[in-house]
């Protein structure tokens with residue numbers, strides 16, 4: 001991916017001059033070559049490009065799952081690229097959600113246990129009400145005791161979306177979340193993604209933020225406007241995915 005540049009002020013996620021090289025010398029692959037990009041709160045963005053163009057690499061760098069060779073990633077005012085691994089892992093749980101193409105659910109666990117798992121592994125299991133709310137947001141109320149094998153592919157991906165949303169992160173990344181689904185089911189997931197986000201966790205008043213982080217704040221669109229923009233986002237996402 002070469003020199004992509006978009007920008008806004010007050011962005012939730014910002015990358016500047018991102019480079020990511022795999023390997024060295026003649027075998028080196030330059031997956032990202034100076035990507036600068038910024039995502040504003042309340043927006044929905046599709047990253048498009050041919051296979052091998054660096055989309056997954058970019059998402060992993062933006063989500064703090066991979067480190068760029070050069071350049072910076074910021075979540076709010078926090079510079080992610082320089083953080084030690086433990087701090088990054090702790091921050092990642094509350095700041096970003098990630099949905100993978102393969103749902104990556106644990107087959108022996110119930111739906112609710114799958115949604116709880118990342119928090120439980122980190123020693124901070126989410127409250128039951130949060131789990132049920134996340135499942136309701138993806139249309140799976142009442143399915144919390146089922147196992148993944150008792151659900152359709154689309155429903156399994158909904159569980160993965162609920163798992164990514166349960167900590168109420170301000171940013172949700174999804175890497176080809178419809179890639180393993182049939183067209184109609186993929187359609188449903190793309191419609192769901194911009195609508196499923198819960199309201200952000202309240203942040204302390206300005207001036208008392210420990211790390212400069214700010215959520216959408218008072219300028220966030222009203223629920224009706226948000227629903228309308230979510231519908232537009234769903235249509236845009238379907239167009240982007242060729243559905």
Ligand SMILES: Nc1ncnc2c1ncn2[C@@H]1O[C@H](COP(=O)(O)OP(=O)(O)OP(=O)(O)O)[C@@H](O)[C@H]1O
Pocket residue numbers: 022023029030031049050051052053054055056057058
């Ligand atoms: N771990 C790795 N080691 C070496 N090269 C890698 C690694 N991961 C990715 N690459 C290379 O980096 C480039 C970008 O890969 P990436 O997976 O980001 O592309 P993509 O746009 O997501 O492709 P697709 O649409 O097929 O998922 C490719 O040339 C790929 O071979």
Ligand SMILES: [Mg+2]
Pocket residue numbers: 055056057175
């Ligand atoms: Mg990819």
